[in-house]
Amino acid sequence: MTVTRFAPSPTGYLHIGGLRTALFSWLTAQHDKGEFLLRIEDTDMARNSEEAKEAILKAFEWVGMSHDGEVVYQSKRFDLYKKFIDQLLAEGKAYKCYMSKEELTELREEQMAKKERTRYDGRYRDFTGTPPAEINPVIRIKAPQEGTITFVDGVKGEMNISADEVDDFVIARADGAPTYNFVVAIDDALMGLTEVIRGDDHLYNTPKQIVVYNALGLDLPNFNHVAMINNEQGKKLSKRDGATDVMAYKEMGYLPEALLNFLVRLGWSHGDQEIFSIEEMIELFDPKNINKSSSNYNLDKLLWLNAHYIKNMPNEKLAGMLKEYGVNIEGHDKLELLLDATKERGKTLVELAEQINLILTTPSEYDAKASKKAFKGEAKEVLADFAAMLREWDKTLHLPCDYHEVMDKLVSEKEIGFGKIGMPLRVSLLGSMTGSGLDEIMAILGVDETVVRIEKAIEAIE
RNA sequence: GGCCCCAUCGUCUAGCGGUUAGGAUCCAUGGUUUUCAUCCAUGUUACAGGAGUUCAAGUCUCCUUGGGGUCACCA
Secondary structure (H helix, E strand, O other): OOEEEEOOOOOOOOEHHHHHHHHHHHHHHHHOOOEEEEEEOOOOOOOOOHHHHHHHHHHHHHHOOOOOOOOEEHHHHHHHHHHHHHHHHHOOOEEEEOOOHHHHHHHHHHHHHOOOOOOOOOOOOOOOOOOOOOOOOEEEEOOOOOOEEEEEEOOOEEEEEEHHHOOOOEEEOOOOOEOHHHHHHHHHHHOOOOEEEEEHHHOOHHHHHHHHHHHHOOOOOEEEEEOOEEOOOOOEOOHHHOOOEHHHHHHOOOOHHHHHHHHHOOOEOOOOOOOOOHHHHHHHOOHHHEOOOOEEOOHHHHHHHHHHHHHOOOHHHHHHHHHHHOOOOOOOOOHHHHHHHHHHHOOOHHHHHHHHHHHHOOOOOOOHHHHHHHOOOOHHHHHHHHHHHHHHHHHHOOOHHHHHHHHHHHHHHHOOOHHHHHHHHHHHHHOOOOOOOHHHHHHHHHHHHHHHHHHHHHHHHO
16 A cells, blocks of 8 residues: 655645645545655654644645644654664764764864765774763664665655765664654654655655665655745745745635646646646656756746636635635525636735626725726716616616616617726726626616716716 | 765656657637636647767766755654
8 A cells, every 4th residue: 555644844835835745645546546644753852843834734634635643743652762872883884972962063174174975984884992981972874885875766766875975874863752753754654654855955864764664664655755846946945936825825825726736837737737626636646747947936827727716616615615714605695696707817815806806895985097097078977877777677677787788778878888887887897997797786786786886986077 | 975866848747769749838829708807729838958879868877967855862
């Protein structure tokens, strides 16, 4: 069975890159009807935050990627890691290193001065003397000193990393707390991972983790390293260009299905297909089709996708989502009409909410440019006539087409162009020159409110 | 700097030795629409550069250039 996982460290919110690797992992598991596990990497007690953890979980909930089983917290598994450390120590596969931090820094500076790769020199690897007092040792694992560490990456292909790129790295800190590369290998193995899908930035952790797998005699999973997402200029993603909290996308009015669709196409493709429902993603996703190259983050397509998903979303569901954007139209008797009239005009839920509010609120002022253009000439008279006709036909007006008929009548009786009534009417109803169709707006407002707005506009024309 | 990875329109990408190099987005133009938006149509724009291999190279090899990653008692 395919088992994948997402393993964030709770040191900050979940951002777009993390969400994408999580999505890839989740899709892989869903596709194979396997399991997608969630693990919180909180071995560094000093840098963890409860808030960050909550935020990450919340983001997952929002996009609807559910994990299987309980969330695994590494901080609760220290006993387990300790056992493995002791085992390696006993087997002579790991050793205590009494080098002080100062000595380490010194060594590093020396190496840097000589333009060498900075690495631990193994001075305590075969140490048998009396250890220096007052130094709490760290535990280092014995990495191979020659040869090559080889693994096949599902995305990059065969990787060969020279053993001297991997030093005897620390697996337990001076305070006994285990370190990242050690616990990741153990947990991935114990949790039964078959596919490890993670960011490219972990590529060089892989040989280190393989050292741990080998020392402990654990089976290797398949590794898949996904290239990074950069900003539009191809530079590292910063908060300014999108490395913000995933939840910020919700605030900006993006739909989770749009965000996921956007992300799945960043570094993955299925021919020319652009639109993927969650079901299609699951059906079609294969990590083998993940791109080797990094991709640049650009909002244009996300916006387009978002507009697409808004347009195609059932009104009932849309109304439910809109509540969080300050628009409560659930139970509104013209809900269908209202959303049909506005959903093609909002690329985000925020914009859609604005469009709806534009219709629902009586304009308190008229856009200067629009009113100057629309309220000139005989606009006042035309509006008054139109209002009178609405009153006259009041009881028969229900649908947009009913209102349209009245407009038709007015236009033909007065022998004027459609614009003569359209423009002033639009500004009267919305306060501006742009927006939804007049027929729809009037049908939503009803005769009373429509007339109120027209009369208000007539007053304003004086 | 060492090591590693990557390179097709501005952006996301298709391509897997023979294509008029395709799609999407963006942008522009036209059409539909009483406005805006939607929708539809059309158009501009790409194989980073240089050597090879081959009858034939965006596709294979090498070099250059550019970008990215990584070198912790962080994850």
